[in-house]
Amino acid sequence: MSEPTVLITLRRGDITTDGDVDAIVNAANSTLLGGGGVDGAIHRAAGPGLLAECRTLGGCGTGDAKITGGHDLLAAHVIHTVGPVWSTRADEAGRQEKDAQLASCYRRSLEVARENDLVSMAFPSISTGVYRYPVERAAAIAIRTVRETAARLGGFEEIRFWLFDDATLAPYRETLEAV
Numbered sequence: 411m412s413e414p415t416v417l418i419t420l421r422r423g424d425i426t427t428d429g430d431v432d433a434i435v436n437a438a439n440s441t442l443l444g445g446g447g448v449d450g451a452i453h454r455a456a457g458p459g460l461l462a463e464c465r466t467l468g469g470c471g472t473g474d475a476k477i478t479g480g481h482d483l484l485a486a487h488v489i490h491t492v493g494p495v496w497s498t499r500a501d502e503a504g505r506q507e508k509d510a511q512l513a514s515c516y517r518r519s520l521e522v523a524r525e526n527d528l529v530s531m532a533f534p535s536i537s538t539g540v541y542r543y544p545v546e547r548a549a550a551i552a553i554r555t556v557r558e559t560a561a562r563l564g565g566f567e568e569i570r571f572w573l574f575d576d577a578t579l580a581p582y583r584e585t586l587e588a589v
């Protein structure tokens with residue numbers, strides 16, 4: 411019997427505009443107290459209530475995920491996950507460890523969503539901004555992990571990726587269409 415497949419879709423633009431999913435995922439840092447990039451955009455759109463709730467969480471480890479309300483966002487929930495920082499100095503073992511942490515971000519986010527009975531979510535491209543992950547490498551990990559984890563957990567209707575620019579969208583599209 412084949413595994414159930416989940417609908418994975420790609421959009422270009424600002425993840426904070428999505429009002430059609432149960433949760434948007436934030437590429438946060440380990441303090442969970444806000445930052446730049448997508449993290450800053452989510453906190454700006456969600457308002458100060460999100461930061462107040464994040465202060466109660468005690469941070470988040472790399473590769474883990476924690477859930478909050480969406481506050482002033484259109485989505486009802488935010489799942490905050492902390493991606494690895496890419497290092498060009500890492501050796502092959504170090505790179506594989508980063509890959510495992512990045513996969514864990516997607517896996518843990520989906521597990522937290524499942525525990526909360528959420529059926530649709532939106533991910534940004536975790537770690538490929540300030541954290542400098544090579545986007546082709548990150549896209550392959552993202553698509554593969556979401557596909558495998560969603561099939562294993564079941565119950566998801568749609569998982570979408572919001573890619574901020576064409577240079578990020580292209581490798582996600584190529585990976586999604588390749589398999």
Ligand code: ADP
Pocket residue numbers: 423424425426437438446447448449451452493534535536537538539540541542543572573574575578
């Ligand atoms: P990280 O620190 O995990 O690298 P960043 O926020 O710096 O996180 O970047 C992750 C990706 O999110 C990058 O591709 C960046 O261009 C993109 N991004 C930034 N703002 C938004 C937004 N509002 N919606 C979707 N993606 C965004």
